[in-house]
Amino acid sequence: MFQIIGIVLLFALVFGSYIISGGNMGVILHALPHEMMAIGGAGVASFLIANSLPVIKATVGNFGKVFGGPKWKAADYRDLLSLLFLLTKTMKSKGVIALESHIENPTESTIFTRFPKIMKDHFAIDFICDTLRMMTMNLEDPHQVEDAMEKQLEKHHHEAQQPSHALQTLADALPALGIVAAVLGVIKTMGSITEPPEVLGGMIGSALVGTFLGVFLAYGLVGPMATRMREVIDEEGSFYRIIQSVLVAHLHGNAAQISVEIGRGSVPSGAQPSFIELEEALSNIPNEA
Structure with missing residues (x-):
């Protein structure tokens, strides 16, 4: 919601101030189609x-996060925490x-199937099950388990952040592409x-529209979207950190109630x-669960 409000304010205030100060929107509108084609x-x-291709698909798919926020809610x-409590x-x-x-x-477990939304997250389920498998193989050193989990989390987070990095790279390139369009106009x-x-x-005014559009799109739209996407992915990553916290706390010998309480401390404040x-x-x- 706030992102949509921000976009409306961005266009209203930038172009509104231009019109109020006596600017001619005709020049911008005339140049807009071919400048946008170039930039x-x-x-x-x-x-x-x-x-x-996977990064391109993920970037397009992650645009929903910019407006919808993290997929994990308070419930x-x-x-x-309830799932981890049952397991521990x-x-x-x-x-x-x-x-x-x-x-x-x-998929046939009486414990896991109680939580259908978590079941849809393949990484979360695999992360839990792989860690528990390590424990069944007598790998009970909390530090070794925490190390192995940390490497998995770092790999997953790095891959999850690739779309936001790709979008930020595009934002960084747009001002220069705007200059390219402007130089063509000067030529x-x-x-x-x-x-x-x-x-x-x-003609010079039309050429300068290219520079304006490159900077406007970079710092007004694409850059903030990349930042928002990165923040949402960071917050979603805390969901998996909770799994690590609870299972490592369990390996340290804590009771199930204490382990999930330690995990509760890792939940984002909101x-x-x-x-x-x-x-x-x-x-x-x-x-019976």
């Missing part, structure tokens, strides 16, 4: 040259062998140097359940 076309072309964090409680009371059927086939103007001053003035809310969520889990 936008060159921007899209450079984006395609610089990135692989999802409670669900994650089972490990404490029945041993790691009791978890084998759950981690080998989570065109110089080829018509014998024209009257009023004609040359219009979505963090209170101690009472988490306690109520855990107490509402049926005994």
